[in-house]
Amino acid sequence: MKAASFDYVRASSKKEVLQLLHEHGEDARILAGGQSLMATLNMRLTQPKVVIDINRVEELNRIRNESGYLAVGAAVRQVQLTDRAELAREVPLLAKALPWIGHFQTRNRGTVCGSVAHADPSAEIPLCLVTLGGSVVLESLKGKRREVPAAEFFQGLLTTDRQPKELISEVRFPLAQDGTDYRFQEIAMRHGDFALVALALCLRADGAHLGVGGVADRPVAQTLPLGDELPAALNTLAWSLGAQDDVHASAAYRRQLVRELGQRLIEEPSHARPR
Amino acid sequence: MHAPAEQRSEIELELNGETRHGRTEPRTQLCDFLRHDLGATGVHVGCEHGVCGACTVLVDGVASRSCLMLAVQADGRRIDTVESLARDDVMNDLQQAFSRHHALQCGFCTSGILMSCVEFLQRVPTPDEAQVRDMLSGHLCRCTGYTGIVRAVLEVAGQRQSGESQQNASENPNDV
Numbered sequence: 001m002k003a004a005s006f007d008y009v010r011a012s013s014k015k016e017v018l019q020l021l022h023e024h025g026e027d028a029r030i031l032a033g034g035q036s037l038m039a040t041l042n043m044r045l046t047q048p049k050v051v052i053d054i055n056r057v058e059e060l061n062r063i064r065n066e067s068g069y070l071a072v073g074a075a076v077r078q079v080q081l082t083d084r085a086e087l088a089r090e091v092p093l094l095a096k097a098l099p100w101i102g103h104f105q106t107r108n109r110g111t112v113c114g115s116v117a118h119a120d121p122s123a124e125i126p127l128c129l130v131t132l133g134g135s136v137v138l139e140s141l142k143g144k145r146r147e148v149p150a151a152e153f154f155q156g157l158l159t160t161d162r163q164p165k166e167l168i169s170e171v172r173f174p175l176a177q178d179g180t181d182y183r184f185q186e187i188a189m190r191h192g193d194f195a196l197v198a199l200a201l202c203l204r205a206d207g208a209h210l211g212v213g214g215v216a217d218r219p220v221a222q223t224l225p226l227g228d229e230l231p232a233a234l235n236t237l238a239w240s241l242g243a244q245d246d247v248h249a250s251a252a253y254r255r256q257l258v259r260e261l262g263q264r265l266i267e268e269p270s271h272a273r274p275r
Numbered sequence: 276m277h278a279p280a281e282q283r284s285e286i287e288l289e290l291n292g293e294t295r296h297g298r299t300e301p302r303t304q305l306c307d308f309l310r311h312d313l314g315a316t317g318v319h320v321g322c323e324h325g326v327c328g329a330c331t332v333l334v335d336g337v338a339s340r341s342c343l344m345l346a347v348q349a350d351g352r353r354i355d356t357v358e359s360l361a362r363d364d365v366m367n368d369l370q371q372a373f374s375r376h377h378a379l380q381c382g383f384c385t386s387g388i389l390m391s392c393v394e395f396l397q398r399v400p401t402p403d404e405a406q407v408r409d410m411l412s413g414h415l416c417r418c419t420g421y422t423g424i425v426r427a428v429l430e431v432a433g434q435r436q437s438g439e440s441q442q443n444a445s446e447n448p449n450d451v
Binding site: 001034049051104271 | 276284324325334340342345347391395439
């Protein structure tokens with residue numbers, strides 16, 4: 001499997017990237033870590049005319065701790081977050097989810113924003129972004145810079161709100177809040193495979209905000225009551241996701257995973273302190 | 276840099292410590308460039324979509340799948356392949372341990388696994404078995420069932436920690 005031919009541009013600034021996107025629109029693809037794009041190019045599932053490489057754009061390779069959120073630029077690799085000692089304090093949910101993403105060899109190159117742009121329904125980073133109520137920042141040459149809530153950004157299987165001339169310049173993860181316990185769990189055929197069901201949880205004294213990946217055509221998060229009402233609420237959530245049978249698992253098994261894993265994740269004793 | 280689709284662009288990179296040049300189209304995968312243009316046939320190409328790990332090389336010291344990189348992206352980078360491991364026809368400690376523990380049968384996946392191990396053991400010098408297995412989850416081996424590989428990696432980690440490795444190699448260079 002070899003990619004169809006395309007023009008390659010190694011951009012050196014964000015402005016150049018935006019200009020190229022303005023010029024080529026849908027005919028262009030952004031090459032960041034390449035861990036999804038390169039596979040689809042090799043399989044000729046996508047055949048862009050122009051590939052815009054942003055790996056050497058320094059201004060897109062930044063992580064900023066702003067008031068209230070952690071901003072992760074378009075060229076930041078997953079391993080840069082894994083190596084960030086403060087992450088367990090800043091965005092503990094993400095710190096717990098990162099080891100579940102692919103393998104260390106793919107996290108070495110794969111980017112955070114690339115995973116968001118690809119919008120695989122079972123991907124961990126979009127799930128965390130939706131569950132935490134984060135956002136996606138989109139920029140274009142002529143249009144207005146806009147910040148889209150994650151829940152609106154993901155629109156379905158590999159489908160997002162990004163317009164052809166827009167670049168995802170950064171994603172924003174809300175910082176940890178006091179009194180919230182962050183938990184992550186997933187079931188896959190083998191560790192590192194695509195999740196059959198992935199769960200991200202923000203647990204507070206008055207409720208559980210649970211995000212589910214791998215079942216619906218996008219990550220979905222909902223606040224559930226604790227105590228006696230929880231099983232019924234989990235059951236309703238499980239049925240609402242429109243699970244489908246596929247070669248990996250039946251819809252019934254996926255619903256059961258949402259109920260059972262969800263209950264366990266919410267009710268397991270609190271960990272002393274994450275890492 | 277702008278490389279038109281049908282044109283072969285000049286690429287310069289450092290391969291296993293040597294500066295090398297080549298010309299190729301933008302769409303050429305790094306693994307194919309290393310094999311066909313630079314002769315580094317230790318790079319094995321398996322699935323070509325990032326699943327099997329056979330083509331793993333070090334890019335600036337970091338284990339990466341060379342089928343998921345374009346050759347043009349490697350311009351100016353440092354690439355290390357399995358050819359970098361042996362010195363003067365003597366296999367390094369990791370390769371010797373793979374041989375001792377029957378950590379390969381057909382050997383197709385081995386060069387990629389070895390390159391992952393190089394970075395892994397730098398990052399995690401004293402791994403436990405679970406960590407080694409987690410690292411190996413990025414590779415498919417259909418011959419061994421991974422048991423021999425795990426043993427070999429753990430042994431080398433232990434040897435390097437106690438500093439025995441070099442001594443053994445110099446005493447018994449043929450004990451493989």
